[in-house]
Every structure is written in C-alpha cells, then in structure tokens.
Amino acid sequence: MEGDVVQMGAYIGAGLACTGMGGAAVGVGHVVGNFLSGALRNPSAAGGQTATMFIGIAFSEALGIFSFLVALLLMFAV
Amino acid sequence: MATEAANGAEHAEEGGLVFHPMDQFIVKPLFGDGPVGMFTITNVTLWMALTILCIFALLVLGSSSRSLVPGRIQSIAELAYGFIRKMVEDVAGKDALPYFPYIMTLFMFIVFSNFLGLLPGSFTTTSHIGVTAVLAMAVFLTVTILGFVKHGAGFLSLFWISAAPLPLRPILALIEVISYFVRPVSHSIRLAGNMMAGHAVIKVFAAFAPMILISAGIGLVVTPLSIVAITAIYALEMLVAFIQAYVFTILTCVYLKDALHPHH
Numbered sequence: 001m002e003g004d005v006v007q008m009g010a011y012i013g014a015g016l017a018c019t020g021m022g023g024a025a026v027g028v029g030h031v032v033g034n035f036l037s038g039a040l041r042n043p044s045a046a047g048g049q050t051a052t053m054f055i056g057i058a059f060s061e062a063l064g065i066f067s068f069l070v071a072l073l074l075m076f077a078v
Numbered sequence: 079m080a081t082e083a084a085n086g087a088e089h090a091e092e093g094g095l096v097f098h099p100m101d102q103f104i105v106k107p108l109f110g111d112g113p114v115g116m117f118t119i120t121n122v123t124l125w126m127a128l129t130i131l132c133i134f135a136l137l138v139l140g141s142s143s144r145s146l147v148p149g150r151i152q153s154i155a156e157l158a159y160g161f162i163r164k165m166v167e168d169v170a171g172k173d174a175l176p177y178f179p180y181i182m183t184l185f186m187f188i189v190f191s192n193f194l195g196l197l198p199g200s201f202t203t204t205s206h207i208g209v210t211a212v213l214a215m216a217v218f219l220t221v222t223i224l225g226f227v228k229h230g231a232g233f234l235s236l237f238w239i240s241a242a243p244l245p246l247r248p249i250l251a252l253i254e255v256i257s258y259f260v261r262p263v264s265h266s267i268r269l270a271g272n273m274m275a276g277h278a279v280i281k282v283f284a285a286f287a288p289m290i291l292i293s294a295g296i297g298l299v300v301t302p303l304s305i306v307a308i309t310a311i312y313a314l315e316m317l318v319a320f321i322q323a324y325v326f327t328i329l330t331c332v333y334l335k336d337a338l339h340p341h342h
Contacts, residue, residue, distance in 0.1 A: 007084070048168075051165065051328055054324065054325055055325075055328060055332060057325070058268060058328075058329060059264075062264035062268050065264070065268050065272070066267065066277075068275060
C-alpha cells in the first residue's frame with residue numbers, strides 16, 4: 001500500500017479513460033448495423049460498399065483507440 | 079533471460095501475475111544485455127527481417143515459375159496482387175495505379191508482421207507506435223507532397239468545401255485542417271493499438287491458465303475457461319490482423335484519392 005496521490009489519480013484516470021471505448025463500440029455497432037440493414041434490403045449493391053463500411057468502422061474506432069492510448073499514457077508515461 | 083525470471087519472481091511475490099502482460103513488447107538486444115542504441119540488433123530487427131524474408135519468399139517464389147495454371151504459392155501471390163490492385167482501382171481511381179507498388183508494399187509488410195506476431199513467442203513489430211508512426215508519416219508526407227506537386231495551391235481546395243453554404247465554409251475549413259493533421263496520428267495508433275491490445279489480452283488470459291497448479295478448487299473452473307478464452311481471442315486476433323492491414327491500406331488509398339482529386 002505505498003505510492004502517492006498522483007499515482008492513484010493516474011490509475012483512476014486510466015480506468016475512467018476506458019469508458020471512451022464504450023462510445024467507440026456503440027459507433028462501430030451503429031455503422032455495421034446500418035450497413036447490414038441497408039444490405040439486406042438491396043443485397044446486390046452491398047458488395048461494392050464493403051470498403052466504405054470498413055472506412056467508417058476505422059474512423060469511429062480511431063476515437064476508441066485514442067481513449068486506450070490515454071489510458072496507456074496514464075499507466076506508463078505519467 | 080535472467081532479468082525476466084527475476085521480474086517474474088518479483089511479480090509473483092507481490093501476489094500478481096507471474097509475467098506482466100506488457101512484457102512481450104519489451105525491445106531487447108538479440109546478443110548480450112547491453113543498452114539498446116541506434117544500431118543495436120534487437121528482436122524488432124530480427125522479426126522485421128523475417129517479415130521481409132517471408133514476403134520475398136512468397137512473391138519471388140510465387141512469380142518465378144509463371145505457369146499458366148498457378149500452383150499453391152503462385153495463386154496466393156496472384157490473389158494478394160489482384161486484391162490490392164482492385165482496392166486501389168475501386169477506392170482511389172484508375173489514375174492512382176502508378177502508386178500501386180507503394181500500397182502493395184505497405185499491405186504486404188503490415189499483414190506479414192501482424193501474422194508473424196501471432197506465432198507464440200514471437201515479437202509483433204507493428205504493435206510498436208514507433209514502427210507504425212514511421213509508416214503513417216511516410217503515407218502522410220507522400221500524399222501531402224503529391225497533392226501540392228500535382229495541383230499546386232489548388233490542393234488547398236480540399237479544405238474549402240464549395241458544396242457548403244458560404245458562412246459555414248471557414249468553420250468547416252478549420253475542422254478539415256485539424257482532421258487532416260490528425261490523420262497520421264490516428265492512422266498509426268489504430269494499427270499499433272489494435273495489435274498491442276489483442277496481444278495483451280491473450281497474455282492476461284494466459285496468466286490465468288495455470289491456476290489449477292495453485293489451487294485445484296478454483297483452477298478446475300478457471301483453467302478450462304481461460305484456455306477456451308485464449309483460443310477464441312486468438313481466432314479473433316487472426317481476423318483483426320488481416321482487417322487492420324486492410325484498413326491501413328484502404329485509408330492510404332482514401333488519402334491518395336484526396337491528393338489526386340482535391341476538388342469535392
């Protein structure tokens with residue numbers, strides 16, 4: 001039970017930063033869900049739009065990765 | 079190795095894991111225990127060399143026979159070539175095809191280092207932000223310089239969206255400029271973060287797996303569960319290894335398209 005308040009704050013902050021990943025999860029789920037609902041209505045057009053879906057996933061996932069990065073920075077760099 | 083064992087004993091004495099899940103990402107010299115300098119041969123060097131060797135083996139052996147009916151290696155090489163070529167053509171357009179060799183190189187390097195990193199005991203070079211940042215900065219600089227060379231100051235019209243109403247345009251331009259400069263950051267951190275997180279999760283479950291050696295009661299439940307979890311996450315990581323390489327290359331194509339056609 002050693003350490004100081006700064007370290008405690010860093011660890012709590014790292015935990016809190018991980019809530020941002022939930023937002024990314026919602027975003028990725030939203031993208032894929034909407035893609036699927038569109039694709040099932042018009043399956044013939046779906047194949048050409050897979051790349052667009054992955055771009056959308058990548059953009060919304062990037063923000064979740066940023067929160068992961070903040071958590072890592074707080075754990076190992078502060 | 080000696081320091082690793084000592085670290086492990088230290089962790090175990092504290093009641094924590096026998097090995098730290100982030101230990102697998104430590105860059106250490108291949109020979110001896112000296113400090114890591116600019117030109118030290120480290121495990122990163124070894125696995126990057128292996129990556130290059132594997133790509134060389136696949137593409138050179140694959141294209142050496144040039145048979146009309148492709149064999150196993152030749153069809154894999156042709157599949158990879160056709161896949162990337164089609165991606166460049168679909169996403170960035172026909173006039174981006176001169177830049178296809180660069181994008182093919184990027185994809186092969188990333189996909190091979192991702193999959194080599196999945197071998198037990200290996201080192202994932204793409205899990206280090208240092209490695210992916212170089213790749214992403216190279217893409218960013220290439221695309222920016224290419225845009226200015228091709229269009230001169232007209233490249234700046236990428237930030238001036240003429241489809242939006244006039245009062246909104248300066249605000250949109252500011253947002254576009256910020257998002258343009260965040261590109262290399264998100265581009266590199268996405269790949270490194272995904273690889274690092276997946277491998278760390280596997281190691282966390284791997285630390286729970288030998289629980290049956292410590293206590294038979296809890297171990298009977300925890301050990302099979304964590305072994306199943308390792309298998310499932312490993313399968314997921316195989317998917318992620320490919321998808322992240324795909325996403326990296328497809329974003330490169332998108333950025334290339336912006337440089338070649340900056341007018342919205």
